[in-house]
Structures are given as structure tokens and as C-alpha cells.
Amino acid sequence: xxxxxxxxxxxxxxxxxxxxxxxxxxxxxxxxxxxxxxxxxxxxxxxxxxxxxxxxxxxxxxxxxxxxxxxxxxxxxxxxxxxxxxxxxxxxxxxxxxxxxxxxxxxxxxxxxxxxxxxxxxxxxxxxxxxxxxxxxxxxxxxxxx
Numbered sequence: 001x002x003x004x005x006x007x008x009x010x011x012x013x014x015x016x017x018x019x020x021x022x023x024x025x026x027x028x029x030x031x032x033x034x035x036x037x038x039x040x041x042x043x044x045x046x047x048x049x050x051x052x053x054x055x056x057x058x059x060x061x062x063x064x065x066x067x068x069x070x071x072x073x074x075x076x077x078x079x080x081x082x083x084x085x086x087x088x089x090x091x092x093x094x095x096x097x098x099x100x101x102x103x104x105x106x107x108x109x110x111x112x113x114x115x116x117x118x119x120x121x122x123x124x125x126x127x128x129x130x131x132x133x134x135x136x137x138x139x140x141x142x143x144x145x146x
Contacts, residue, residue, distance in 0.1 A: 036043060 034043070038046070
């Protein structure tokens with residue numbers, strides 16, 4: 001057991017990235033084309049064809065991506081616009097309700113104040129005339145006869 005502890009050892013890490021894989025594939029494809037049993041003219045034509053296909057594929061993918069981004073942007077823009085419209089509508093509804101409530105409270109306040117003033121006036125009249133005021137603000141009987 002002691003003999004194995006002194007032997008050198010090698011650690012192999014197996015983390016392969018996508019970029020390394022793509023580079024390896026590209027290098028392998030290039031070497032395959034160079035060592036293929038074809039003439040230089042045929043090899044160049046095949047390389048040119050491959051590059052042309054790759055360019056077309058890249059352009060198609062770019063157009064798809066642009067369309068997808070445009071659709072997503074338009075969808076988000078519509079959602080934001082709809083939310084803003086809803087918020088504006090809710091704000092205006094709240095503002096209108098607040099105005100109506102304020103107007104109603106002011107009307108009730110004026111009525112209450114008028115009723116209080118009428119009651120005070122009736123009480124003053126009754127006290128000066130010696131009568132007890134009734135609930136309607138008038139005098140019913142003299143204070144001494146109750």
C-alpha cells in the first residue's frame with residue numbers, strides 16, 4: 001500500500017464548454033475537407049457552398065430573431081399602454097367620486113348649519129318672549145306654564 005502512495009497520478013477534468021466543442025468541430029471539418037480525395041477546385045466549390053448555406057441560415061435566424069423581438073416589444077408596449085389607460089380611468093373615476101362626495105358633504109353641512117342656526121334663533125326668541133321652543137324652532141307655550 002505504501003508503494004502506491006508515492007506514485008504520481010494525473011487528474012482529468014471533464015468539463016467541455018460549448019465553445020471548445022464548436023472550435024473542435026470547425027477544425028475537424030476543415031481538416032476533413034483538406035484531406036478529402038477531391039481536387040482543389042471541387043474542395044473550394046464545396047467550401048464556398050457550405051459558407052453560402054451557413055450565411056443563409058444565419059440570415060434566416062437573424063430575421064426570425066428580429067421578428068420575435070419586434071413581436072415581444074409590441075406586446076409589452078400594448079400591455080403598458082393598456083395599464084396606463086386603466087390607471088388614468090381609475091384616477092379620473094376616483095377624482096369624480098371625490099368631487100361628488102365633497103359636494104354632498106358641503107350640502108349636508110349647509111343644511112345642518114342652517115338647522116342649528118334656526119334652532120339657536122328659536123331658542124333666543126323663546127327666551128326673550130318667555131316661551132319654551134318646540135322641535136320645529138317655534139314657541140309652544142310659555143315657560144312659566146309647563
